[in-house]
Amino acid sequence: MQSMPESSSIDLSGECTKRNVLPYDGYAYLIDDTEGAFTWPQIAACLAETVPWRVEIAHLFGRKMPVPRMTAWFGDADYTYSGIRHRAAALPPIVQWLRERAESLSGAAYNSVLLNLYRTGADSVGWHSDNEAGLGDCPTIASLSLGATRRSQFRHRTAKETVTLELREGHWLIMAGETQRFWVHQVPKTTATVGRRINLTFRRMIEAR
Ligand SMILES: O=C(O)CCC(=O)C(=O)O
């Protein structure tokens, strides 16, 4: 794990506090970045309008299924999961700016970002971990939430313990250490009326072994 302190709650250069929401076997630091001089709604609107969002078709268990959200990818290299191949593309300036914020908050470096657009409560991401070979062992992943508040959950693979969070606009979730090995996570569908939510997960892709 790169430069992430082990204390469960630390102060981050006086700007905001972060706390590990996982009880063991990994780190998922929740950082409330809502107090800064950031205009998160404008940034969300800009991303919604300018990012080339697509509904990808996943190839899972011999079936083709549209992914229940819109996605986009920017990074130095292609990114493949569930039979979906995102082509390498340069980060737009606004995403580069967000990457700098992610790097200063987490102390890690990122060369790519996966974006998710949840149009309504019917959009979701199912239980998974971000454990593709290209991410290496113990990846640090910085996830930013914008727009509507949505529930996010972690579930331990063997103990089955579940941690539930409500991710609000301006929340960062920094996953690190053995989190991807021991825990799966999801953003479930909801029947509540919720507006658009955008999520960015900054990652560092390394050579696949
Ligand atoms: O939208 C979120 O908060 C999580 C997204 C996610 O887990 C992913 O893109 O891998």
Ligand SMILES: [Mn+2]
């Ligand atoms: Mn994920």
